[in-house]
Amino acid sequence: MNNQYDQKQLEAAWSTGKAFVDRGRVAAYIPELAKQDPGQLGVSVCLPDGTFLNTGDTDVCFTLQSISKLFSLIVALCQNGPDEVFSRVGKEPTGDPFNSIIKLETIKPHKPLNPMINAGAIAVAGMIQGKGVEERLDSILDLLRKMTGNPDIRVNEEVYGSEKKTADRNRALAWFLKDSGVLTADVDETLDLYFRHCAIEVTAQEVARMGMVLAADGFDRCTGEQLFPQAIARICKTFMVTCGMYNASGEFAIDVGIPAKSGVAGGILATVPHRMGIGVFGPALDDKGNSVAGVKLLEQLSREWKLGIF
Amino acid sequence: MNNQYDQKQLEAAWSTGKAFVDRGRVAAYIPELAKQDPGQLGVSVCLPDGTFLNTGDTDVCFTLQSISKLFSLIVALCQNGPDEVFSRVGKEPTGDPFNSIIKLETIKPHKPLNPMINAGAIAVAGMIQGKGVEERLDSILDLLRKMTGNPDIRVNEEVYGSEKKTADRNRALAWFLKDSGVLTADVDETLDLYFRHCAIEVTAQEVARMGMVLAADGFDRCTGEQLFPQAIARICKTFMVTCGMYNASGEFAIDVGIPAKSGVAGGILATVPHRMGIGVFGPALDDKGNSVAGVKLLEQLSREWKLGIF
Amino acid sequence: MNNQYDQKQLEAAWSTGKAFVDRGRVAAYIPELAKQDPGQLGVSVCLPDGTFLNTGDTDVCFTLQSISKLFSLIVALCQNGPDEVFSRVGKEPTGDPFNSIIKLETIKPHKPLNPMINAGAIAVAGMIQGKGVEERLDSILDLLRKMTGNPDIRVNEEVYGSEKKTADRNRALAWFLKDSGVLTADVDETLDLYFRHCAIEVTAQEVARMGMVLAADGFDRCTGEQLFPQAIARICKTFMVTCGMYNASGEFAIDVGIPAKSGVAGGILATVPHRMGIGVFGPALDDKGNSVAGVKLLEQLSREWKLGIF
Amino acid sequence: MNNQYDQKQLEAAWSTGKAFVDRGRVAAYIPELAKQDPGQLGVSVCLPDGTFLNTGDTDVCFTLQSISKLFSLIVALCQNGPDEVFSRVGKEPTGDPFNSIIKLETIKPHKPLNPMINAGAIAVAGMIQGKGVEERLDSILDLLRKMTGNPDIRVNEEVYGSEKKTADRNRALAWFLKDSGVLTADVDETLDLYFRHCAIEVTAQEVARMGMVLAADGFDRCTGEQLFPQAIARICKTFMVTCGMYNASGEFAIDVGIPAKSGVAGGILATVPHRMGIGVFGPALDDKGNSVAGVKLLEQLSREWKLGIF
Structure with missing residues (x-):
């Protein structure tokens, strides 16, 4: 039982966030x-x-x-090691937009x-090994299926098609x-x-479980399996703090203080070292590309539950 | 007869330039x-x-x-008019490299x-009308065949293939x-x-003839035909002065003072309004991408023959 | 007598320009x-x-x-020579704003x-020789007094004071x-x-006279004196074409085709090699900092009198 | 007694760092x-x-x-509050050099x-209140005297003079x-x-004590005094992670994982939330401006004592 993390406090934070949904807009591009x-x-x-x-x-x-x-x-770090990966992509945050x-x-x-940032993630994608795109994608899907405990994790083909058309x-x-x-691939x-x-x-619940693994x-803990090395988990958490929330990462680190990564579909994966994973879904975005309600919700939750790592 | 432009002076300028060929290098990329x-x-x-x-x-x-x-x-200006062309590409020089x-x-x-600059020229290429690449290319080849008087002007397929492979x-x-x-094309x-x-x-001689048309x-004058409007010729000559010699255009304008456009194969097309066209070929390039001997040669010729427009 | 340049055509160009004064704004800063x-x-x-x-x-x-x-x-070129001056300031146009x-x-x-550009002009100011600011300023004033034929050319102290306060x-x-x-000074x-x-x-008339000297x-011609070497005059005219009209220089070169330099008080000094100097004053500026009416006026004058150098 | 943090391990880390002193250079500017x-x-x-x-x-x-x-x-945050301070300076890391x-x-x-970064710190300095430079400096010195427990903390006048001369x-x-x-000041x-x-x-020991206060x-704990609010301490620690080590901050966060701030005299202030403050002094710098031996030393210490926050 986890008396210290109260469902009511979670709902209160959710309500606080909910009040902000009309301040944002879904990704249009x-x-x-x-x-x-x-x-x-x-x-x-x-x-x-695991609860x-x-x-x-x-x-x-x-x-x-x-x-x-x-x-x-x-996946790229597991397959190639940090030396190879960081010979092609840096470790420094940037004040520039993601694209x-x-x-x-x-x-x-x-x-x-x-x-x-996009350029870095494309460089990373180029380092994922395997024959053809399918096999490379499977490396990532395998990891996600284990992290979520859901063997049916898959690509949404409509979004993929839409993405492909608008990615110049x-x-x-x-x-x-x-x-x-x-990029040599x-x-x-x-x-x-x-x-x-x-x-x-x-889903947000799956994201929370992934956050707990990190x-x-x-x-x-559900399967007793070490899915990837501790050192790689720490690298990820560090990047989440220094550059996980686009060019609002510094502000989020000060206001919320939790390693987190956002996406323009409205998701946020947050991870509190040794304590919890949090998954948020709120598709209305602020002008930096982060879920506007999600950020507010996490800010309140961090304050209430003292989740900040600093 | 053109007593005022002496063959010996041309040869002297050529000799001056020739002394510089070993200061440059052919394009390696x-x-x-x-x-x-x-x-x-x-x-x-x-x-x-016409002599x-x-x-x-x-x-x-x-x-x-x-x-x-x-x-x-x-070609793009003839087909679309200046308003359309300059809605997609600007008129200003830039201190940045061509790529x-x-x-x-x-x-x-x-x-x-x-x-x-490359980005601008790609935008211009996208405005050339015609069905397929062949027809569009023919518009350009037609113009060049008329300007040179050589109906056999064609693409060098080896260079084209080489170019295509190294153009990321x-x-x-x-x-x-x-x-x-x-770019909408x-x-x-x-x-x-x-x-x-x-x-x-x-060839350099063909380039000289093109320079005379400009x-x-x-x-x-050879055929008595107006190949393109005067206004378009003037636009070209202006761009040649402000940005024809990569990011050494300002220096060339001061030192030589003739509208000119260079290429990394070593060619320079220079045009002295109402007086002459000059074609230069010298593949050893300086670090800005201009023919090192060609620039020296033109500098001496401009001084001897008082070709500067300023 | 100059039948070829008609007062009526000048007045027509002035009228054309005048219609644009309300499209611009005086410098506010x-x-x-x-x-x-x-x-x-x-x-x-x-x-x-001299008329x-x-x-x-x-x-x-x-x-x-x-x-x-x-x-x-x-003045800096006369005192130091081009090699010294251009070791501290370049010859290339730039697509960036003047400041x-x-x-x-x-x-x-x-x-x-x-x-x-401002940075370049400050570097040039640092190369002007003399004991103290007064003596250096006198070198410039002397030149201007000769070029205008007006021995009373002087600094407007109110504008100087205003300038000094707003020049961070x-x-x-x-x-x-x-x-x-x-900058070593x-x-x-x-x-x-x-x-x-x-x-x-x-005054605009004084600017016209300066333009004629260039x-x-x-x-x-009024005094029969060579005020500065021909080579320096050419350098100036070249810079006027490549970067005289802020970051609308390329557009002005295409649309008007005359070497010119503008100022944010509304002045434009234009010079047509061997043919005339033109002084314009129209303080309503466009968003690039050039006299909006002055540019229109010069565009029409260039077309009517075929002044373009390209 | 602190059995968990062994003097021998500290000495081993020091030895590891010491081997790198000749890889760096003291600040020359x-x-x-x-x-x-x-x-x-x-x-x-x-x-x-307090030991x-x-x-x-x-x-x-x-x-x-x-x-x-x-x-x-x-000091600026205590005097003006975060809203005022962050209206003039941002919260985001940058990939650019400090100056x-x-x-x-x-x-x-x-x-x-x-x-x-320097620009941000100058903006902050401009927000420190007080009559004249002395009174403003005293606000900072007062804080440092309390944090170090040393009432004699003072400015090194030779370094100040040297600094002033080379700060264009x-x-x-x-x-x-x-x-x-x-900047309105x-x-x-x-x-x-x-x-x-x-x-x-x-001294390094004083820096360690300051790190413990953070x-x-x-x-x-030595005096039982809250020297500044918890919220401000957290803001500082966050900035130390995202931008405390110049443009090697991201790398340091991954390799060491401790909030830290370096200076070009060779100091590093590191702070491990709730556990310790660390002061390092090693004036040989790497090419980013951080103590080359200090970074190596902290890397080993972090690994041995599991100090990383991620």
Whole structure:
């Protein structure tokens, strides 16, 4: 039992967040995402013993979008090791927007600053090993199926198709990386893998369970399995603090203080080291691309439950 | 007869330039260009009466490369008019390198600063009308065949193939333009047209004749035909001064003072309003991408013959 | 007599320009300039024989502002020679605004791209020799008194004071140049000289006369004196084409085609090689900082009188 | 007694670090700092009960340099509140160097990205209240005297003088901020305060004690006094993670995982929430400006003692 984390406090935080849904807007640039109901909000908390606290829309499916950057990074690190991965992508936060191309040209050597911006995640996708896009995607899906305990985790084909049609800036980034020698894999295949893994579908409760695995340094208490090494879990949590919330990461670190990664479908994966995983779904976004209600909800929850790591 | 422009003075300028060929290097990034002999140097002058003064390698074939940007611009302007063309590409020089992508992101609206940098020339290529790449390319070839009087002007297929394989930065630029809405044509077709017209083959003497047509504001004295409107010729000559010599355009304008456009195969097309066209071929390039001997040669010629327009 | 340049055509161009005065606004950031009447417009043409054609407000005093950058450049070139001057300031146009600081950091070596942007003009001011600010200023005033034939040319103290109070961005540029080693003179003295020479007062007719001296390559036909070397006059005219009209220089070169330099008090100095100098005063500015009516007026005049150099 | 943190392990980490001193160089741009002995290395650990573990040069005096940015921020936050402070300086990390001026121009509104880069720290210095520079400096010195328990903490006048002479880039930043309206205080006074507080002298042991106060959220266990609010301590620790180690902050967060702030005199203040403060002094710097031996030492200590917060 977890007396310390009260369902009522979770609901109160949910209500606080809910009041902000009309301050945001669903992502418009991917047509399928534009169809989402901006009024939705769900939050799920997964505790170390595997129990959940849920409020709101916690079983609605949504796509990972940028949250997937964490999992392609985990797979790439497991397959290639940190030295190889960080020879092609940096570890530094950036004050630039997630899809910016400027620093690729101005920084020497021309490698993306970190794996949480699009350029960096495309470089990471290019390092995932396997024959063809399907096999590479399976590495990521396998990890997610284990982390969620759901063997049916899959790509939403409509969102993938929609994504693929509207991704010209990502194509520009990929060709720039190819030109710089950072991306040595095939550009079209790498982009295809990138678009697909952005379109993987989950629920807030599944995200909470993934967050708990990260909180436990890669260890899945439900199955007793170490899904990936502790060192890799820590790398992920560090990136979540320094650059997980687009270019509002610094503000989120101060106001909320929890490692977290957001996606433009409205999801947020938050992880409190050793204590809990939190999954949020709220598709109305602020101007930085983060769930407007989700951020408010997490801010209150962090204060109430003293979750901040600083 | 043209007593005022002496063959001996041309030869003296050629000798001055020749002394600099070992200060430069042939373009290395396109394998076919890397095969060129850096010691070559040729200069041809075409006078209003259609006569030529030639010295050195004036009948060696080389590819236009960036000089082709002038001719795609002429075709695009003829087909679409200046208002349409300049709604998608600017008129301003830039201090950035020819293949820079930074200003595409920082300048609002996101249009290339001018048609002489790669991004601008790709935008221009996207405005050339016709069914398929072949028909569009023919518009450019037709113009060049008329301007040179050589009906056999054609694309060098080896250089085109080599170009296509090493053009990832141009692909990045094109997709960025597509994302910004500047490029509405098909990206792959536009790039294909762009690569092909860069690989069109000419001699220094043919370039001189083209320069004379520009000097005569689009009028071809050999055939008595106005090949394109005077206003378009003037637009070209202006761009040649402000941004024809990559990011050494300002220095060239001060030191030489003649409208000119260079290409990385070593060609320079120079045009002295109402007085002459000059074609130069010298594949050893300086660090800005201009023919090192060609620039020296033109500097001396301009001083001797008082060609500067300022 | 100059039958070819008709007073009526000048008046027609003036009328065309006049219709645009309400499309612009007087410079607001220097309080003294904000007091100017935006409806004013004057144009003066100075011909090789020293005669003038005048229309409108040609005897109203206004301050040179950025037009002064030409004259400090001439003095610096005469005193130090081009090699020394261009070791500290470049020759290339830039697509950035006149007061931008970015390229000072990104370009290596850290020297301003050209002497027509603020950073470049401050670097030039730092090269003017003399004991104290007064003596340095006198070098510039002496030149201007000769070029205008008016021994009373002086600084407007109110504008100078106003300028000094509102010049924090210029201070930032100067300290950056000091840090980079481009500026070796005293920062405060250099800025003081810069502010003062911006506040030198002239009339449109005086500007026309200065333009005629430049048109005649530094030769003053009224006195028969060569005021500065031909080579320096050409350097100035080249900069006027590539970067004289802020970041609308490329557009002006295409639409008007005359070497010209503008200032935010509404002045434009235009020079048609060997043919005429033109002085314009129209304080209502467009969003690039150029006289909105002045540009329209010059565009029509260039078309009517075929003044374009391309 | 603190059996868990062993003196021998501290000495081992010190030895590991010591092996790297010759890989770095003392800061050269401030003459007084260039006099430091690059071979020095000291580390002090302050535990919650007020006891210390010391190894090496822990009582050598050195100047805070950028570490002082933490304390001016604390004072500014105490005096003005977070809303006012963060209206003038952002919360986001940046991939740019500490003295970069570019983002001040490109980011709208023009405020520095965070208080740990020079521009941000100058903006913070401008918000410190008091009559004259002395009184403002006293606010910072008072805080430091309490945090260290040393009433004699003072400015090193030689370093201050040296600093003042070589600070032209900081002057450029300050004037840019003045121009943007971010800095409303007097520029010269603000810079004077900034240079002085950079030159405050401390020892590694004093830094360790300051780190312990931050670790205890502003509470000083030695005196039982809450020196500043918990919320402000957390803001500081967050900035230390996202941008405390110049543009190696991301790498340090991954490799070491402890909130830390470095200075170019060779100091590092590290703080492990609720567990300890660490003071390091090692003046040989890596190319990012961090103590090369200090970073290695902390990396080993973090691994041995499991100090990482992620």
